[in-house]
Amino acid sequence: MPPPRFGVLLVNLGTPEAPTAEAVRRYLGEFLWDKRVVDAPRPLWWLILHGVILRLRPGRVAKGYQAVWTDEGSPLLAIGRRQQCALAAALEHHYGEAIPVELAMTYGSPSLRESGLRLRDAGVERILVLPLYPQFSRSTTAAVFDGLARALASCPHLPELRFVRDYHDHPAYIGALATSIRQHWEANGGEQGKLMLSYHGIPKRYAEQGDPYPRHCETTSRLVAETLGLADDDWLMSYQSRFGREEWLKPYTDETLKAWGREGVEHVDIISPAFAADCLETLEELEVENRDNFLGAGGKTYRYIPALNDRAEHIDMLVQLVEQHAKGW
Ligand SMILES: C=CC1=C(C)c2cc3[nH]c(cc4nc(cc5[nH]c(cc1n2)c(C)c5CCC(=O)O)C(CCC(=O)O)=C4C)c(C)c3C=C
Ligand SMILES: [Fe+2]
C-alpha cells in the first residue's frame, strides 16, 4: 500500500472528561495556565489560579456541563468526532483515496501528541493542521501552534506541516452560515426582529496589542449580513463569555440583550459564528443564560441557531479548505 498523500489534523479547544468539579478543575488548570490564553505574570497568576479560581469555579461550571452533557460525552468532543468521520468520508470521495483525519484538542484529550502519533502510525508524512477557529486569535489559533510545537519537541524527525491560520471570510464558510440562518427562518416561521451574531470575546487589550480577532469577526458579520441582504438595523454583532475583571471586546452579548428587552425589541435570532461545534458556551450560555437575560427584560421570542457542527455545507466547506491548502501534495 502506498502511504497516504497527506493527513488532516482537526483541532478544537478541549473539554473536561466528565461533568464533575474534579474533571473541570483539571481542564481549567491546563487551559488557563497557557500564556496565550491568560498572559498575567506567572507567580501572581499561579496564586490567583490555584488559590481562588480553581477552588471556586469548577463546582459552578460543572453544573453547566451536567446540563449539556450527552450520552456520547461532552458536546464539543462528540460533535468533533462526527465532523472527523464526515470529513474523512467526504475527502475519500473527493480524492478517490483515503485521507486520514484525526481530531485533537489543544487541552486535555485526545491530545495533539496522541492524534499526531495516530497520523504517523497511519503512514502520514505530510500534515495539514486545521484549527476549527474561523477567526484567528492568539488565545486559540496561536495556542494550537504552540501546543503542536511542544508536542513535536522530542521527535527525532518532523512531518511536513501546513497550518490553516483562519477562514473568517472564506466564501464557503459565509455561504454555510447564511444557508443555516435561512433554513432556520424557513423552519421557524420566517425572519423576525433582530439577528445577533455573538462571538466568544477576548480581552480588549489583546486586540490593542495586535490580535486581528475583532477585525475578522467584523468581516464575517458584514459578509453574512450582505449575503442575507439585511439592512443595518436588522442585525448586530456582539461578544460573549467574559472571564475575569478587565475590559473585554464590546458590545457585550448579555448587556445588549437586556437592553433590547427593555427597549421593546420583541424577537431575537442568535447565532455564534466563532464556534465550529456547539459546546458549553453555546448550549448553556446562549441557549439558557442569555435567553433568560432577554426574556427576563421583556423580550418575547428568542431563538438560538445551532453551530455549523456536521451540517453538509460545513463539511463541504472543510473539504474546500483542505483542497486549497493541500495543493500540490
Ligand atoms: C482568558 C480567558 C479566555 C479566553 C481569552 C478565551 C478565548 C476563546 N475561547 C474560545 C472557545 C471556547 N471557550 C470555551 C470555554 C471557556 N473559555 C474560557 C476562557 C477564555 N476563553 C473558559 C474559562 C472556558 C470554560 C468554561 C468556563 O469556565 O466558563 C469553550 C467551550 C469548551 C467546552 O467544553 O464546551 C470553547 C469552544 C474562543 C473561540 C476564544 C477566542 C476567540
Ligand atoms: Fe473560551
Ligand SMILES: [Fe+2]
Ligand atoms: Fe461561558
